[in-house]
Amino acid sequence: MSELFVELFSEEIPAKLQINARNELKKNIKNFLIDSQIKFNENFNVYSTPNRLVLHVDKIPNEIKLNSEEIRGPNVNAPEKALEGFIRSNNTTLEKIFKKSTEKGEFYFFKKESRKIKVSDLLEKNLSEILTKITWNKSMKWANYDLYWGRPLKSILAIFNKKPLNFVFNHINSSNKTFTDKSLEEGLKIFNNFNSYIKFFKQKGILIDQDLRKKIIQNKINEIINKKNLKIEQNERLIDEIVNIVEKPAVIICDFDKKFLNVPSEILITTMQSHQKYLPTFDKKNNLTNNFFVVSDIKDTKGFVKLGNERVIEARLSDAEFFWEKNKTQNLVKQVDKLKNINYFKGLGSYFDKIQRMRKLSSLISDDFLISKDKIEIASSICKVDLMSDLVGEFPELQGIVGGHFAKFQGFDKEVCLAVSEQYLPNGMESKLPKKMYSVALSLSDKLDSLVGFFGINLKPSSSKDPYAIRRMAISLVRLIVENETKIKLKDLIVYTCSAYRDQGYDFDTKKIQNELSDFIIERLKNYLKEKKIRQDIIESSTFLLGLDDLLKAYKKSLCLNKNIKKEIGFETIAVYKRSSNILNTEEKISIETLGFADPGLFKNDYEKKLYKKINDIRKYFLSTGKDENYEESLKILSSIKNEVNDFFDNVIVNDEDIIIKKNRLELLNMLCKTFDNYFNFSKIEA
Amino acid sequence: MVYKTKKKTLSFQDTIFNLQKYWSKKGCVILQPYDIEVGAGTFHPATTLRSLGPKPWKTAYVQPSRRPTDGRYGDNPNRLQHYYQFQVLIKPSPKEIKKMYLNSLSSIGINYEEHDIRFVEDDWESPTLGAAGLGWEVWCDGMEVTQFTYFQQMAGVECKPVSVEITYGLERLCMFIQNKKSVFDLIWNDEGITYKDVFHKSEKEFSAYNFEYANTDNLFKIFEMLEEETKLLVEKKISLPAYDQCLKCSHVFNILDARGVISVAQRAEYIARIRELTKSIGKVWIESQS
Numbered sequence: 001m002s003e004l005f006v007e008l009f010s011e012e013i014p015a016k017l018q019i020n021a022r023n024e025l026k027k028n029i030k031n032f033l034i035d036s037q038i039k040f041n042e043n044f045n046v047y048s049t050p051n052r053l054v055l056h057v058d059k060i061p062n063e064i065k066l067n068s069e070e071i072r073g074p075n076v077n078a079p080e081k082a083l084e085g086f087i088r089s090n091n092t093t094l095e096k097i098f099k100k101s102t103e104k105g106e107f108y109f110f111k112k113e114s115r116k117i118k119v120s121d122l123l124e125k126n127l128s129e130i131l132t133k134i135t136w137n138k139s140m141k142w143a144n145y146d147l148y149w150g151r152p153l154k155s156i157l158a159i160f161n162k163k164p165l166n167f168v169f170n171h172i173n174s175s176n177k178t179f180t181d182k183s184l185e186e187g188l189k190i191f192n193n194f195n196s197y198i199k200f201f202k203q204k205g206i207l208i209d210q211d212l213r214k215k216i217i218q219n220k221i222n223e224i225i226n227k228k229n230l231k232i233e234q235n236e237r238l239i240d241e242i243v244n245i246v247e248k249p250a251v252i253i254c255d256f257d258k259k260f261l262n263v264p265s266e267i268l269i270t271t272m273q274s275h276q277k278y279l280p281t282f283d284k285k286n287n288l289t290n291n292f293f294v295v296s297d298i299k300d301t302k303g304f305v306k307l308g309n310e311r312v313i314e315a316r317l318s319d320a321e322f323f324w325e326k327n328k329t330q331n332l333v334k335q336v337d338k339l340k341n342i343n344y345f346k347g348l349g350s351y352f353d354k355i356q357r358m359r360k361l362s363s364l365i366s367d368d369f370l371i372s373k374d375k376i377e378i379a380s381s382i383c384k385v386d387l388m389s390d391l392v393g394e395f396p397e398l399q400g401i402v403g404g405h406f407a408k409f410q411g412f413d414k415e416v417c418l419a420v421s422e423q424y425l426p427n428g429m430e431s432k433l434p435k436k437m438y439s440v441a442l443s444l445s446d447k448l449d450s451l452v453g454f455f456g457i458n459l460k461p462s463s464s465k466d467p468y469a470i471r472r473m474a475i476s477l478v479r480l481i482v483e484n485e486t487k488i489k490l491k492d493l494i495v496y497t498c499s500a501y502r503d504q505g506y507d508f509d510t511k512k513i514q515n516e517l518s519d520f521i522i523e524r525l526k527n528y529l530k531e532k533k534i535r536q537d538i539i540e541s542s543t544f545l546l547g548l549d550d551l552l553k554a555y556k557k558s559l560c561l562n563k564n565i566k567k568e569i570g571f572e573t574i575a576v577y578k579r580s581s582n583i584l585n586t587e588e589k590i591s592i593e594t595l596g597f598a599d600p601g602l603f604k605n606d607y608e609k610k611l612y613k614k615i616n617d618i619r620k621y622f623l624s625t626g627k628d629e630n631y632e633e634s635l636k637i638l639s640s641i642k643n644e645v646n647d648f649f650d651n652v653i654v655n656d657e658d659i660i661i662k663k664n665r666l667e668l669l670n671m672l673c674k675t676f677d678n679y680f681n682f683s684k685i686e687a
Numbered sequence: 688m689v690y691k692t693k694k695k696t697l698s699f700q701d702t703i704f705n706l707q708k709y710w711s712k713k714g715c716v717i718l719q720p721y722d723i724e725v726g727a728g729t730f731h732p733a734t735t736l737r738s739l740g741p742k743p744w745k746t747a748y749v750q751p752s753r754r755p756t757d758g759r760y761g762d763n764p765n766r767l768q769h770y771y772q773f774q775v776l777i778k779p780s781p782k783e784i785k786k787m788y789l790n791s792l793s794s795i796g797i798n799y800e801e802h803d804i805r806f807v808e809d810d811w812e813s814p815t816l817g818a819a820g821l822g823w824e825v826w827c828d829g830m831e832v833t834q835f836t837y838f839q840q841m842a843g844v845e846c847k848p849v850s851v852e853i854t855y856g857l858e859r860l861c862m863f864i865q866n867k868k869s870v871f872d873l874i875w876n877d878e879g880i881t882y883k884d885v886f887h888k889s890e891k892e893f894s895a896y897n898f899e900y901a902n903t904d905n906l907f908k909i910f911e912m913l914e915e916e917t918k919l920l921v922e923k924k925i926s927l928p929a930y931d932q933c934l935k936c937s938h939v940f941n942i943l944d945a946r947g948v949i950s951v952a953q954r955a956e957y958i959a960r961i962r963e964l965t966k967s968i969g970k971v972w973i974e975s976q977s
Binding site: 011012014015016050138140141142143144151152154183184185186245276277294296297298300301302304305307308309311312313314315318319322341342343 | 763764765766779780781782783785786789799800801802803804805806807808810820821823827828829830837839846847848849851863866868947950
């Protein structure tokens, strides 16, 4: 049993590409070993630092045995050249070739004897292709070479069973050496096994294993925050990025001047996190503190690293502070007019035009929400002003949030400020969802205006391209409605939005937009339900012939059935429905036109009568529940018909000789199915 | 050769001298700044045009760079509408380029072993040049001091061979070396002249010009004239004069942008127009190279 150990040394590969390359390499090597019938330790790992991508697989046999096999050659009628080629490529002679008939005709065959193959030979032959199969989200070329890689690839070390594997990958020859100094790309050193390699770098403080780096960084941070009574935000994405941009992490705690804490914390946090990859800290009450963490790639023996980073954050924060002080006093209301100069989107007017539409729309929504019309109109009017500020110019990701702070500073109503701040939320599937009605109303009107606008100028996303993130917008809209249980008439709102555009002189085809947007939003609801792990057949049933105003209902019903499908109420409901509809499906083909009701006068026995009564009881239930329907209760009621249905099928023969009786019984079953449609159409559910 | 050591703080001009000497030793043609206003060292024809085509090329030069929108009337310690870049371009990109770069830092008093030097992902794109590249921004203890880019495309054409471009932000670098919080406090030479003495007045006046006084009606006309001239020269297949006119177009556009008279939609259109010019010039240049 031997180990395979490969190191690909390159210039610094960005974190995301590294993570992707690790996964790709792991998958490709695994597929190769499985396809080649080579056994291996499946718990193997791929490691990386910015400069090194390292593969280590152990418990691989040195040899594999291949069974004998018959290899088919050319057809016997093929030209002689083909046969010669076949003999040559199999490295054999004419005497060993035989003819054999198959379904497709008579062919030449060659019997390959069982043989042993060295795994090292197989690896040398295939490694180049395994590396070629790594796909990069973004890759580049360099110098005169034709190879595409994440960043320039400098050397390949490849070892099997402590001996070098020799192969050529584009312009690079593999060897048993690598650069030990990643900065100057010097210090070539031979390694012949993974352990000595790991050990060598560990002595230099370099950790090849990303998980180990992560643990060490987290431990060190925890140690410091416990001592200092601080907290950090659990930001996995940032931590993972940091882990993959260092090889010998050193955690340094730094601080900035407390005076900057007067600037809104989001601005400070964004500066630290996205610009500098620092980790901000918070006190026990979740207030931002002036301490932050830098993860350095060297030990800061002379204190230069701490000093330098503190100077950088100081410069960046004073810039931010300068803009904050300047912008916060600029009167929001007085600036609204200037939005006329800012284009919202080509063909959809200026931001001033947009907020006029949003104001109308949000004011209509306020009627449904029972919130103050005045307040939501104010929020709509000022919500885009921050786009003209220096701060949003510097921190585009803080649009809205910055506006909310301006509004707060200028004494606007609390709910108005929050609505401005949360107007872009949610932004997709994972993002935070606003809960306050003013925020929901503003966000809904922003998204509806955009969706109608983009559909109006025919910029719908195609199956592969969605440059304006319209899908995300629609998913966010769906979330606002279903997760907040928002009761709005979406269909009317779309019509109303169209008319707001028409009032501004846009020639929008309301009917067309309404139809297309409706299909689009329902498709997003389906995706959303899929993300929520709802069974596909339940999704199909709940969205079958769905109207736009019933998104919330569809969502709740599918959630409820999904939860109960293995429980009695779900299981029985479906069983009963299926049993009845199956008969109808076969019989209906014999063309019996149903009237929609059965005639009790034609009933011959109690089973029919009892079933009929029960169906009517259930109908009464659905008539009376209305708005406050409890879906679990509905399922329970539907499933409670089980006994009547079973008794009916056990004792009554639907297929009576008398065609009138038969028809009446089918009508009864049809009534039952129709009654079940009150929940939704169960016909698409797989039993 | 002996570089100035850390004991005495390296002045702004010595930093430039040392970089020039260093890259000269590496075989680069040391050029002087291009004599037309440009937004970055990349726009110098020694980079844009020379990075196209098969011929090897090594150069290094200082390039004054103008970014009208970044002007702050000399009030902001970190922002200027006119600043200096030190630009290195080598085609094809050499194998040992990282080592060369790190040693160049030593030549200006930054010992890479004492600082946290990081190559942070930063892919570069210039819509007006029709150019794109992959690379990093180099951080020194958290401060961005250099852009390091492998050109993949220039003037809409795939680069073959690939050039590597190293762009040092000289003011930033010197603020780091001299430990200054404001660019205006930088020591320019050993006689005690500061950056403020040299450039403060100019920042103030050019900010006023860029933001307030530039005659936009005229500039719009000038843009049209320059564009027309460029097209004419492209037809005549003289790429270098054509490129000069195109650079002027680009600068006029930047001033108009700073004056705030170009809407978002127009912006994209102007950029596309300049890119078309650059592309057509690139084509003529490449034809002349083979």
